Every structure is written in C-alpha cells, then in structure tokens.
Amino acid sequence: MCGFIAYKNNTDRRPGQILDAIDYRGLPGFHGTENDGDHTFSHVALPFVNLDPKVATQPLTGFATPSLFVGEVFNYDTLFATDGDYVNHVFHNEGLDGFHAFDGFWSFITKVNGSLIGVTDYLAQKPLYYRTDQEAMASEIDVLRELGPTTLDEVFISNTMKWGYSPDPRTPYNEIKQVPPGCYVYEGRIYEYWDWKKVGYGDLYSDMLTAVERRLGGQRELSVLLSGGLDSTIIYGILRELGRDVTAIHVDNGEESFASLVSNDFVSVSLDSVTDEESVAIHQSPVDLGSVKPQIAMARKLAELGFHCVLTGDGADELFGGYNRAKEYDSQGSDVFAELPYYHLPKLDRTMMRSTIELRAPFLAPYIVKRALETPYSDRNGEKKVLKRAFADIVPQEILDRDKHPLKTDKIRKNPLDQRKSNVGIFRALVGS
Numbered sequence: 248m249c250g251f252i253a254y255k256n257n258t259d260r261r262p263g264q265i266l267d268a269i270d271y272r273g274l275p276g277f278h279g280t281e282n283d284g285d286h287t288f289s290h291v292a293l294p295f296v297n298l299d300p301k302v303a304t305q306p307l308t309g310f311a312t313p314s315l316f317v318g319e320v321f322n323y324d325t326l327f328a329t330d331g332d333y334v335n336h337v338f339h340n341e342g343l344d345g346f347h348a349f350d351g352f353w354s355f356i357t358k359v360n361g362s363l364i365g366v367t368d369y370l371a372q373k374p375l376y377y378r379t380d381q382e383a384m385a386s387e388i389d390v391l392r393e394l395g396p397t398t399l400d401e402v403f404i405s406n407t408m409k410w411g412y413s414p415d416p417r418t419p420y421n422e423i424k425q426v427p428p429g430c431y432v433y434e435g436r437i438y439e440y441w442d443w444k445k446v447g448y449g450d451l452y453s454d455m456l457t458a459v460e461r462r463l464g465g466q467r468e469l470s471v472l473l474s475g476g477l478d479s480t481i482i483y484g485i486l487r488e489l490g491r492d493v494t495a496i497h498v499d500n501g502e503e504s505f506a507s508l509v510s511n512d513f514v515s516v517s518l519d520s521v522t523d524e525e526s527v528a529i530h531q532s533p534v535d536l537g538s539v540k541p542q543i544a545m546a547r548k549l550a551e552l553g554f555h556c557v558l559t560g561d562g563a564d565e566l567f568g569g570y571n572r573a574k575e576y577d578s579q580g581s582d583v584f585a586e587l588p589y590y591h592l593p594k595l596d597r598t599m600m601r602s603t604i605e606l607r608a609p610f611l612a613p614y615i616v617k618r619a620l621e622t623p624y625s626d627r628n629g630e631k632k633v634l635k636r637a638f639a640d641i642v643p644q645e646i647l648d649r650d651k652h653p654l655k656t657d658k659i660r661k662n663p664l665d666q667r668k669s670n671v672g673i674f675r676a677l678v679g680s
Contacts, residue, residue: 249273250600251290251305251315252390253356253363254383256282266291268390272600279304281313286363286382288313288356293555293603295319295465296329307335310357314338317386318353318373319607321461338366343431343440350461350612354426356384364433369441369613371428371588374596379435380422387597388418388531397422399680404533408667412534414585419532419674428588448614448621451637458609459485462558463493469607470494470549471558473513475505477631477646478560478569482609483509484641486558493558498545508643514552518544524673529601530594533670537659539594546602555603561595562587562610566619567634568627569651577624583616 250272252265266278266289273291277300280289294303306313309332316331323330334355337345343366346353352372356365365384367375377384378391385391397420406413416425416437426432429441448454459482463469471486473479473495486493495513497506506513521540530539549557564570565582572578599606609615619627626633635647659666 249290249292249294249305249317250386250390251288251317251354251356252383252385253286253288253315253365254385254394255286255363255381256284257381257394265289265390265393268393269385269387271603272386274603276300277304279306281306283313283358285361286313286358288315290315290317293605294329295467295556295605296323298466302328305331307331309335310339312358314355314357316353316355318351318368319462319465319605320349320351320353321464322348322350344445346440347442347445347613350458350614352611354386359433362434364431365426366431366440367426367428369429369443370583370592370611370616371426372592372596372608372611374588374593375426375432376418376423377426377432378422379424382435384432388420388423391423392420395422399675399678404671407532407534408664408671411536411663411667412586412590414581414589416589419678425589425593428584443617443620446613446617448618451615451618451633454612454614454618455481455609455637456485456488458612458615459558460489461612462607462609463489463491465556467555468494468553469556469558470496470552470554472545472560473497473506473510474500474560475502475509475646476560476649476651477634477642478563478610480509480642480646481563481634481638482558482560484638485609488641494552494554496549496552496557498541505646505649508645516548516552518548520544523669524677527670527673527677530597533667533674534590534594535659535666535670536590537663539598542595542598543601546599546604549604550602556605556607557599558607558609560610561591561606561608562616563631563634564651565591566610566616567622567631568624568629569631571629571651573627574629577627579620579624579627583620 250269277292288306290305320330323333327333354373354375400421403413403417497513499517
C-alpha cells in the first residue's frame, strides 16, 4: 500500500522531515529516499508481497531514473520480486498501455525526459495529488503543503457546502489538485490514458471469485468486514466457496442478527467515538457525507486487533445501483466517476492508511467495473438486481430481501448542512484561514 512524495529540489527541508508527515502509511524500517540531483523520491512501505526491507523498500531501481509505486497489482508476474518492480518494468518497456492488464489499484511516479510523470489507476483508488506551482506529487494533500505556502480554494469550500463534496479534481487548496481517474500528470498537464474498451469481462460470479481470490495474496493475515448487508455477505460467501478462513469483523451496529445468518464465528467490535476535529484533520478536508468518523474508528479497531489488511464490499452500491437515488434516476455516471474518485475512495485511503490498514475492494476490480458500466439501468435501479440474481445461492433470503442501511453519523443524517458548516469552520481554524 504505502505512501510517497517526489519533488524537484527547491526546498531546504530534509527529505526525512517531509516523509515524516506520512510515516503512518508504512512500517518502521521501510523508509527510503533517493536524490538523483534534480528530484527527490521518498517512500514509506507497508509491504505484503515481500517483507524483506532490502526488497520492499523503495525507490524502485533498474532503469535510468528512480521510480515510486503505491498500491497492489494482484496479478503481477511473479518472476519479479514485487508488484512494484513489475509495474516499473511494464511502464519502461510497454508504456501506459500495458497498465490495462493490471488487476488492482495503483499510483506510480517516475521521470520521462527529465520531468516527473505521475499515474493513477482507472478509479483513482490510490489518489495522487500534485502541486500546480512547482513540480511535486504525493499520496496525500497535507504532505505537499510541506513544500510551500497554500491558499484556500473557495470554490472547493462552496461545493462542499452545496453538495457535501467537490465532484472534481479540486482540493481545499488552489495550489494542490488531484489527478483524475485513469489519467497521468506531466509537466503540469493532465492526460487520459485509460481506455475501458481494452478491459474485458466474463460471467459475473466467476469474475467475482477471481477478484476475491486475487485479493487474498500476500504474507499478512487478512480480515473481512461483515456488516450483514448484501455486499459484504457476497464477499464472505465467496471466501467460503474458496475454502479460505479469513477473520470476519462485525461492527456492533444493531444488525448482528443479519450477520449471524452468514456466520457464527465473527469478531464483534464496538467503535470508539471520533471527534469532528479529529475527522477533519485525518481526512485533510472538511468533506464528510456521514461515514468519515466511523471509518476512522473502524481502522483504529482493526489496528488494535493486529490487522494491516481488510476486505470490504465498497463500490458495489455505486456500480450496481444500491442507493435510493438510483430508484429515481440513473446515477451511475456520477456515482462511479465523481463520488467514488473525489469523495469515497480518497476518504477510504486516508482514514484506513492513518492506521496503516490496506483496504481491498473486490467489487472495484477493473473487469467488475466494466461489467457494471455495461449493465442496463433496469438492473441497477436501486435494487442491485444483477447482484442478487448472480449470488442468490450464497446469500440468505433475509439479506436479499432487506433494505439498505447506509453508514452515516446521526448529525449528518438529521441535518447535513449544519454539519457541513461546522466542518468548514473547524477546517478554517485548523489551517489558519
């Protein structure tokens, strides 16, 4: 999973000081920095494929320039020591077209003709941010603020007040932007490289088995969130089909009776409270549609239990029409290409990685996404009909028939505008504006 930053050498700050701002994204002993004379490349690793610091510590080498990789490519060629080495090889030998074969999530930085190039995956599951006033890229927003002054983007703030988030590459700061999904940034400009026509898919059930099985790799113990809802039940059912014993975690949310229909062997946990101030600071943004605080608490609980990785059903609602709005209109375009990359996925990345937890979401495998994008609206109109049909044999009828209960804090559920105003006030005080 990991975290990184690369920048042109124009600061007096030591690279180690800058990397300290995101050291929670990796483990002690897995910090690496290289200066090639013009640029500094720094990385902190949470390794899964190879736990040897001599192998897992980046920057990546083997070509004329250092490179950095964050994420997981689950179907990498195991002739390479790590998936990062494989991604580095593919880029320098095949170019970005070769990335269409990847199953996973990634951000990647290297150099082309003396300038940094930063690439993110097809949904920006591993968000990549860059500064518009200098050559610098990183896994998180706040670490880029270490490189120079910033000013608040009042349009981002206004969008947040209006919609709850800003459905575009803006961040709270004018000088920092997010690389859109399926794109790369080079010399300050954004270019699209991902082509969904190059992604194929097959039978949904078989593809989901593949997606789950691939996401069981690595040398660390895994956990799975079992809420009692449809999506997590599908993941858990597939794990049983595969004969894999993965620790199930159930959050005490009043739905234990549904989780008990699926398993009588799960760990039930109660989440500690998280303050609004903590939420805003960890999310590095005033944005919260209701789930930031419980997810921060969930990540902390997973860390307390000793896990560094969790499987979840994230993405199924956006892809297959699980929200009430999908009953009123076809919301998939906005759900998948605005809410996922500019709210939900950055939120998951920052809240989970704050506790050094990697989140793996099988529903977001590229071939599952492509299948959803070509599913008729009649099968995505608020009922997730295509999922219920495909997995009826492994999901109890009571769960197939139940309504969705989205994860939201009570304050946002009752009065979202008041909470947005409060969060913006907290954020302004936090950043001194």
